[in-house]
Amino acid sequence: MSHEEKDYIQILRSQGYRVTPQRLIVLDAVCDIGGHAAIATVVARVKKLDPTIDLSTIYRALDVLGEVGLVVATEIGDEGKVYKIAGEATHHHLICQNCGTVLSISHDEVNPLFAHLQEKYGSFFLTSRSQSLRL
């Protein structure tokens, strides 16, 4: 697990949320998966760690973890929402339309386009916390 224990406990508490085993397991699951994980993947991982955790609890935990900024939810293509640990370098996803494989690429690859679009379209272009460039 790459997240510091103290940190996320702090973060949850400071935002008025309680630190529960369920939330930690969901956080662990998302973290263990490494990349971006569809809800089904998160659920599978969570259930493997603790089969008694309810589906609704997982959804609620992901909401809370997103609320406090520990997890980021992004909508990508056909996969629906995917979740990942926040704090990674800004990056993007290249998705094979045949097999669905997702390849992450550095923001550097895309930056020239970003710069161009931002200059040209200004307010339409997301500059901060951009998770995905949706074209």
Added chain:
Amino acid sequence: MSHEEKDYIQILRSQGYRVTPQRLIVLDAVCDIGGHAAIATVVARVKKLDPTIDLSTIYRALDVLGEVGLVVATEIGDEGKVYKIAGEATHHHLICQNCGTVLSISHDEVNPLFAHLQEKYGSFFLTSRSQSLRL
């Protein structure tokens, strides 16, 4: 309506599908909307034209229209699937993350990036019939 009557009747028939009033109304609806339309928008438009058309018929009509290539379904961000009349120039969508406004931009804007990515990542990059670059 910008589609030629003869054309789409031909197209449906040639693929073994029948030309029904429901399918034409769904096609008209998508066409009238002009841009990309979420399912809810299509349904609203269809129902206005003919309230008796069933929801399942609309889904099935969109499937068929997609099958024969008259309509294109694209998955974009939070909006889920959006439908539009096929045959437009390849373009992309810029989506304001505040208000959700969608701005279409020419493929020319993005082409340099496409060329770069294609060269670098080869098979991961979709070259034909690309509806959206999903990063």
Added chain:
DNA sequence: ATGGATGCAAAAGTTTTGCAAAGAA
């Protein structure tokens, strides 16, 4: 006439919500 398409109803899949009981602070 005849095979595909429709409308209705029900099913299936996914996400959300109400609430009593359990648990973190």
Added chain:
DNA sequence: TTCTTTGCAAAACTTTTGCATCCAT
């Protein structure tokens, strides 16, 4: 103790499917 969170169950949505009837060809 107090107030949040959980698990369960049910609800709310969205999309799909089965089937008798209807209709395009």
